Amino acid sequence: MEEVAEAFLSDVQSVSTPGEVGVAHCVFGVTQWFRGDYPAARMHLERAVDVYDRNRDSALAEVFGYDPGVIAMSRLATVLWPMGEVRQAERIMQQALTLSKEIGHVPSVMVSHHVACILASMRRNEIDVRSHAKTILDLAREHSVPVRIADSTFFFGWSRWHGGDPDGEAGVRDGLSMLRRLQYRLLEPLIQTLLSELETQSGRTDIGLKLLDEQLAETHRSGERWFDSEMHRIRAKFLLRGGGSHNAEAERALIKAIEIARIQKTRTFELLATISLARLYRATDRDRAARELLLALSSQRIGHEVPEFEQVQRMLDVPPA
Template identity: 30%
Template sequence: MTATMCRGQYMTILRGVYVLRGFGGRNTRCAQVKGVPEPLPVYEVLGPGALRTRLQLAAHRGLARFVGRETEMAHLNQTLEATRAGRGLDAMHHLGAALGLLDRLPDTPARASRELMLLLSLGPALMDVRGYGAPEVGATYTRARQLCEQLGETSQLFAALLGLRIHNVSRAQYAVGRELGERMLHMAQQAQNADWLLEAHGALGACMFPQGELGAAAAHLKQALALYDPERHQAHVFAHGVDPGIRALNFLALILWLQGYPDQARERSMDALALAQKLAYGPTLAFTLAYAAELHQLRREAPLVRERAEAAIAVSIEHGLPYWLAWGTIFSGWARVQPGNLQDGIAQLREGLRAEQSAGGAEQRSYFLATLADCLWRAGDVEGGLRTLEEATAIVNKTGEHFFDAELHRLKGVMLLASVSEAERVIASSDEAQACFLRAIAVARAQGARALQLRAATNLARLWQRAGRLGEARQVLSEVFDTFTEGLDTGDLRDARALLDALPSSSARTIDDVRG
């Protein structure tokens, strides 16, 4: 039987498909080949090998990254186009198809590396389509983190931690999100990586804000903005789902309002909106419009709330963004309550709260419930308002979401007064309602939330005014009002100014004297 021989240059192609042996045994013999001046190694083909498919061959030869390359690259290119256009559903479909190709490959480091790449691309698309807090988002980034640790991929691990941080914060799991943010900051500092520092500072600021640590949150967000270059960091939105500079501006705007800088807050919000409009990326624009609506709600500017909310709804519908659609619906409902369309507005607000929960969201839930409670009280449903405040307080105790604590105490005081008759109010004013307002002032002062301190002081001053304690009323209100240097045309400051004008100027005990 004549042996089948092949030249050494074909050995790489044939190995695996056939069993080969060097001609002459272990010591491969070189042979003269016609047309080639120098002798070449020659191999003998002994029979069929164990590898029968192109996929098996590529993995065996260490070429797994190229298996199915054409199809996979087509999916990835379509994903990139869909992502840039803000079409998360299309991106998710193409990435799912690309991940499906991996099922045919053996479990090798090359396969794991490709799965990791696809998962980190899938995460932002899932956030858009399913919502940041959706279980699929958590599962995707958890698997990505496991693969990073398995492969020792430090650079990709940072991206996986960032995705998990966004997921956990959107579910109001702030302690977990903060732990992830601190790990990111440690990694960034060790690597001396400016891009990582930008993301880590922004991540920590976004965690500390809902926890009520306003000063620390603002410091981190300002550090993030100092590192931010809109042109250079624009690509982060496609890799991580969020533009880090726009995120920092949106959160900083809310913090500045709470700290008593309503005009600076509005400027930061306008900066964020200008950047988002220039970026023209649907999810980021919806995010920014929703946060702008929140700021205007805090500033009590119903027409602007409605404008921003309806724009957020339109962008969310166009791009299929359930999370921001829910936020837009909440704020649109609030804006509709103001002109007198109470029940329709409240129904829409409730619809938005249910939609946010369906999208896996629980972030800022105490604030949203406080907003609903206030609307219920204005509609005459005081008991419903108090029950809603109890629900909000339970969430605070469960999640550690403290940034709106002072307002929860203040609103409870307002509703307690509304729940009694005019004849009973003098008695009530010295009991629970006064305690609620004093508690709200203390909490707001400790957090540096002057805007909420002003609201509570205004309510307490009105209460004392009715009780004839005019000097004390003026003192408690002027103590905080006189610290404001901007935003004097906003609703809260106008109300405070009008009340001060109605109160006589006289010596009075301080609020600390009252507490003591």
């Protein structure tokens, strides 16, 4: 996929309109996000947003499937949030949603809400997920779009199950079954992580851990590495449910999550994993190591726009035991 996207970008540079060049930058940016190269993804997606002209490029929606501005803005938001640019991500995601509504191009409306759904689920915000998934589901059923019916069914079910409604499990299972029948496997790292969390919350920790381990192995085959850091963090959380005998393995998983986040420049994921590791250090009487981790976050303001950053200062304000 990356080779095709790179060839597309190379081909359009000298022979195409600025709008088509923007589409090529967007496609290439998404492939870089897929493989976990957030800085490259950001550069190309920002370029796609910069060259977009609504009056000039709106006709390209019929050629490429989506309005170029809507898809570039949406995808850029999913890159910026993990990189710690929370306010900018929220702003540009809202711009994409507004633009899609104003244009009224149905596939563009659906994709903007689809990406917003992805972003909200990464934040575990079931209220926003439910709202976006319901919008997609209604449109997808009206216009007979099987893939959007499938993934929005999953996300709508997840929002209910995560919010405490056990009836949401049926929607999650139905959505997954539809995705399997369609052989649609994009977003598997996120989908399997969300499913594994719900299995664990339902008391099936062994199933949750198995799902996550299988997905981590699959990412090495598929190259879809954009959610690797979070999967290792969540895996550590599952391991810690098993008691002190799993502390060493959980610690290794959290260190791995932090290493990946630093390589990928995903400061939000780094913040979340580091907070978890600091808590583990405190729970195992390593207060000094925990404090050093937290001080580094605080002094460098890593992930300072993420709500969880407030936890860093609260933990630093607690004197060592």
